Amino acid sequence: MQDVHPHPLFAYGSLMKDLFNYQIYLKGKVVGTPIKARIKGELYHLTEKGYPALLSGNDWVYGEVFELKDFQTTLKKLDKLEGYSGNQASGNEYERELVKVNIYNSVTELYDGELDVYCYLYRLDNDSEFTQKSIYLPSGDWHQLAKK
Structure with a gap:
């Protein structure tokens, strides 16, 4: 993996706080x-x-943004977890991309901030069974499903 410029990370799944992969990969490693x-x-x-x-x-998809303390080391571990071995590598399960997210402002109670973050986006071309083995989540909130 090439060194990349540090940016916060957007998590919408098991890397969110209090979920299983956060505990394994991120607890104590975020600012x-x-x-x-x-x-x-x-x-x-x-x-x-x-x-x-x-x-x-x-749709709106909800998650969390966090800053990594040791960016390069932690990102390498997250890339491995997410099945990412380099930009557009043929076997990637996810692509890590720099995207814009809206940040929640607790004062205004609106998503009125904007931030460039890394996010792992799923590669459909590497999953021939996606339509048969996936469920659309119109709420955009995987955290609700995971906590059940």
């Missing part, structure tokens, strides 16, 4: 508390895999 955020897209639950897939779309 401060994750901030609520949202992005335009479509969110699906991958029933056979037990985690979500974010695709391009026009």
